[in-house]
Amino acid sequence: MAAADWALRHGQPAGRYTDTLAGADWWFLPLLDGEGRAIGVAGLQFGRQHPRLAPEQRQLAEAMADDIAQAALRTQLVTELETAHLHNETERLRSALLSSVSHDLRSPLAAMIGSADSLSNYAEAMDAADRRALLDTIVVEGERLDRYIQNLLDMTRLGHDGLKLNRDWIGVDELIGSAARRLRRYQPEVRLSLDIPADLAPIWVHPALVEQAVFNVMENAARFSPPGVPVQVRARQQDSTLRIEVIDEGPGIPDAERTRIFDMFYSVERGDGGRRGTGLGLTICQGMIGAHGGQVEALPGRDGRGTLVRMTLPLLTPQPAPAPDNG
Numbered sequence: 629m630a631a632a633d634w635a636l637r638h639g640q641p642a643g644r645y646t647d648t649l650a651g652a653d654w655w656f657l658p659l660l661d662g663e664g665r666a667i668g669v670a671g672l673q674f675g676r677q678h679p680r681l682a683p684e685q686r687q688l689a690e691a692m693a694d695d696i697a698q699a700a701l702r703t704q705l706v707t708e709l710e711t712a713h714l715h716n717e718t719e720r721l722r723s724a725l726l727s728s729v730s731h732d733l734r735s736p737l738a739a740m741i742g743s744a745d746s747l748s749n750y751a752e753a754m755d756a757a758d759r760r761a762l763l764d765t766i767v768v769e770g771e772r773l774d775r776y777i778q779n780l781l782d783m784t785r786l787g788h789d790g791l792k793l794n795r796d797w798i799g800v801d802e803l804i805g806s807a808a809r810r811l812r813r814y815q816p817e818v819r820l821s822l823d824i825p826a827d828l829a830p831i832w833v834h835p836a837l838v839e840q841a842v843f844n845v846m847e848n849a850a851r852f853s854p855p856g857v858p859v860q861v862r863a864r865q866q867d868s869t870l871r872i873e874v875i876d877e878g879p880g881i882p883d884a885e886r887t888r889i890f891d892m893f894y895s896v897e898r899g900d901g902g903r904r905g906t907g908l909g910l911t912i913c914q915g916m917i918g919a920h921g922g923q924v925e926a927l928p929g930r931d932g933r934g935t936l937v938r939m940t941l942p943l944l945t946p947q948p949a950p951a952p953d954n955g
Contacts, residue, residue, distance in 0.1 A: 632656045632669050639666040644674070645681055657690065659697035667704070670696055733776065736769035743769075771814060793919060795946070798835040800828045800863050800870065807843040808861070811850060818850045823862035831870055832944050833920055841913040841924075845874045845937045848910060852878030852935075869922075870941045877934040886926045890914045910937075917941065 631643035635656040643652035654673050658666040670693045674681070681689070743762040751759060801824045808820050831838075842861075849859045853876045860875040881889060890910050914924045922941040929936050 632671060635669045636666050639664060643671075645686075655689070657693040659693060659700060661697065661701055667697065667700060733773065736773040736776075739769040740766050740773075768814070775814075793834045793837070795832050795834055795944075797830045797832055798838075799830045800824055800872075801826075803831075803835060803839050804842055804861060804863060804872070807839050807846055810843055811846050814847075815850055817855075818853075819856065819858035820846070821858040821860045823860065825863070828863060828865060828870075829943075831941065832946060833941065837916045837919065838941070841916040841939065842872060842874075844910060844913045845924075845939065849874050849876035849878075849935070849937070852876055854878065865943070866940075868943050870943055872939045872941070873936055874939075875929055875934060875936045877929060880929060880933065881926060881935050889926055890924065913939070 631649040631652040631654065634648060635642040635658045639658045639660060640648070641658065642648040642656050644650060644655040646655070654671045656669045656671050659668040659670060661667050672689055743765045747754075747759065747762050754762075804822060804824060808822060811818055811820070846859060846861060853859050857877050861872070862875075863870065863872050865871075890913075910924070917924050917939050920941055921944075922939060924937065924939050927936045927938060928934075
C-alpha cells in the first residue's frame with residue numbers, strides 16, 4: 629500500500645504504469661477536489677497481458693477517477709450539510725429549552741414565593757378565606773411545576789435511553805377515567821364528555837405511559853376550549869386498533885402548523901390565550917404512543933371547528949412463553 633499512500637500524500641499517480649514505485653501490481657490514481665487536494669485514491673489492477681496502457685485506456689481510467697472524486701465530494705458535502713443542520717437544530721432546541729425553562733419554571737415559582745411571602749408577613753391580618761386562597765395557589769402552582777419537571781424527565785427518556793415498556797392489561801374506561809380524574813384535580817372548572825363503550829376489551833399496554841399520553845392531549849384540549857364547552861373524549865375499536873380521540877371546540881390549528889404541533893417546544897398561538905404551556909406535552913404523547921407502535925395525528929374538529937387529536941394503538945396480545953426444554 630506504499631504506492632497508494634504516496635499517491636494520496638502527493639496528489640499524483642503512483643504504482644504500475646508510473647515512475648513512482650513502478651513495481652506495484654496496482655495503478656493508483658488520486659481523487660482530487662476542485663483545489664487539487666487528494667481526498668482519496670482509486671486503485672486499478674490490470675492483468676500481466678497489459679504491460680502498458682493505450683492512451684484511450686489511460687484517459688478512460690482518469691475520467692473514471694474524476695467521476696469517483698466528484699461523487700465522493702457530493703457525498704462529503706451532503707454529510708457536512710447534515711452535520712451543519714444538526715448543529716443548527718441542536719442550537720435551536722437549546723435556545724428553546726432555555727427560553728422554556730426560564731419562563732415555565734419561573735412563573736410557578738414566582739407565584740409560590742409570592743403567596744408564601746404574603747402568608748409569612750401578613751397572615752395574622754388575613755381572614756381564613758384569604759389564607760386558604762394563598763395556600764391553594766401554592767399547591768396548584770407546585771403541582772404545575774411538578775408536571776413540567778416530569779415532562780422534562782420524560783423527554784430525556786424519550787430522547788436518550790428510550791422507553792422500556794412494562795405491558796399489562798388495563799380497561800380503556802379505567803385508563804381514560806384516570807386521566808380525566810387527574811385533569812379535574814388540576815383544573816376543577818374543566819368539563820369533559822366521555823364516550824367509552826362498555827364492551828371495549830382491555831388493552832395490553834404500559835398503563836402509566838398511555839395514561840400520561842391521554843392526559844397530555846386532554847390537558848392541551850382543555851387549555852384551548854371555550855369556557856363551559858366540554859372537551860369530548862371517545863374511544864372506539866377499529867379493526868385491530870384502538871382509537872382514542874380528544875376533540876375541542878377551540879380556534880383550531882392552521883393546516884400549515886398541524887404537523888408541527890408535535891415538534892419539541894412548539895406551541896401554537898390559538899385565540900386570545902396566546903402561547904401557554906411548554907410545547908412538550910404533545911411531543912411526549914407522540915413518543916409514548918409511538919413506543920407502543922401507534923401513532924398520533926391532529927385533524928380538524930367537527931364541522932371545521934376546533935381540533936381532533938387521534939391516538940391509534942395496535943391491539944396486541946402477549947406472546948406465549950416458550951415451552952421448557954426437557955430434552
